[in-house]
Amino acid sequence: MSAAPARALVVDDERMNREVIVANLRAAGFETVTAEDGVQAWGILNAHPNSFDVILLDRRMPRMNGMELLTRLKADERLNHIPVIMQTAYAETEDISEGITAGAYYYLAKPLDRRLLLSVTEAAIADHQRRLRLQDDLDKRTTAMRLLDRGRFRFRTLDEGHTLAVALARACPQARHLVAGLSELFTNAVEHGNLGIDFDEKAELVAAKRWRQEIEARLDTPRGRGRWVDVQVDRQADGVRFVIRDQGDGFNWRAFDRISPERAFAPHGRGIALARRLAFTSVEFNDAGNEVTCWVASGGNDAQAETPPSVTCTEAAVISEAPPETVSEEIQLARTMQMELLPSAQSLAEIERRLGVRLSAHFETSSTLGGDLWGLQPIDDGRLGLWLADFSGHGLTAALNTFRLHSLVANCTPVADMPAAFLAEVNRRLVGLLPLGQYATMLYGVVDLVAGSFRYAAAAMPPPLLRRPDGQVVRGDGAGLPLGVSAHAVYAERNIPLCPGALLFMASDGLADSMALDGNRLGAAGVESLLEASARNLGKDTDAVLAPFLAQIQRPLRDDLTALCCACP
Structure with a gap:
């Protein structure tokens, strides 16, 4: 044939x-x-x-x-x-x-x-x-790898680690993000763990274009030939656990556990933080730093809907700030200017008139002024763009970056109906504007009243949540490279079907990172629990849905807190 x-x-x-x-x-x-x-x-x-x-x-x-x-x-x-x-x-x-x-x-x-x-x-x-x-x-x-319940692997070289990362990632959820995270941790175990190359030494090797050559040379020594990286994999009902052990003396992993604004554009030094943020549900090192346990939760992101909804939201732009005497005049002025960038009551009323939607939002600045900002992007009489962003750092620099973003968003209207293209364009422009070491996270989505869907793209942002009428919460995917890191970043467009009676919820990481009244960090699980509990407010204004969240947060805030919700009748 x-x-x-x-x-x-x-x-x-x-x-x-x-x-x-x-x-x-x-x-x-x-x-x-x-x-x-x-x-x-x-x-x-x-x-x-x-x-x-x-x-x-x-x-x-x-x-x-x-x-x-x-x-x-x-x-x-x-x-x-x-x-x-x-x-x-x-x-x-x-x-x-x-x-x-x-x-x-x-x-x-x-x-x-x-x-x-x-x-x-x-x-x-x-x-x-x-x-x-x-x-x-x-x-x-890799089909056989999907049948793996528990296994142990070991490798010695970077190439062997890369091969293993690909094989293991293909057998797990979110393979594209996971392979990058595993590869970062496997590389760290070889170079920093078994071969003892520290941050400063690697910087010199990278600058001299000798990093790979030095890796190969050290692997060929008696020490390099005798040391291995051990990987244990344990598949459970709710996810997959990886335990990675090297045979080195360890390293100061705490210095690299979070994305550092000072090293955001460095050729190295942020792999562990990106792995934590983009690939794994959790990443935990032992004290020495020569063993790391990673967890990848399972579960789908797609919601099913049989009929297209008409979305309604209530207007509420609630703004709270620290007492004036605790901040400088410059911070107070920057905060005032930042708040003026938020959608006005008039603009929200116009959207309600055009689309029949009602939006509820809460924006609250920290005492040191963070980099949060949110906005609306009317597209036509059936579609509305919603976005929420958070810049690295605090103070005047973070506030200045929100002004930059506000201008950029206004210039990206030609791709407002294409979330992935929208983020890519904002990213491309930010790369040329942001000072060295700064970046942003962002979520941009389109509420499509005709198609009955929320199409969105994310750049390392807390995922959108959809609460169904029965109280079940569907979690989206917030993975993606932060804005401003690479001019060539590509973002994935994702979709959450909307259904009658559902509630769409978006928030900055200031919400999950805040301390609850019981003294514990609210966390992603706490946010989802509060959203499930808000089902009793289904027939009320969306302002009432936000109220339980705001009542659970201790003040003063450590970071800006922004939350948006959109209810479907």
């Missing part, structure tokens, strides 16, 4: 260009489907994600241009494997570099040469098919 012909999606706003490309491809045996712009192409791809072997994409088009569509493709796990050939009349070095960086590894200039068109298209499809075969082989090899 002969193989089915390859299928190409041709996206170009000019009819003549489409016809020329289609004629050449069909003459060479390809099947083709056409789209007049990025919006139409996205509709085709979203409805038929497994139907195409290659996409030929024009760069400049109305409604949604090629780069915007490319960003959306690469953020969607169903579609990001499809090779994209970017074709444009503007084949300049900057355009090509931007396209390749965004994930278009093939580029053609207009007017198209038939020979090059066919050779490049065939090469893109061949590469794609090879990757699919490799992925299939990997899936077959």
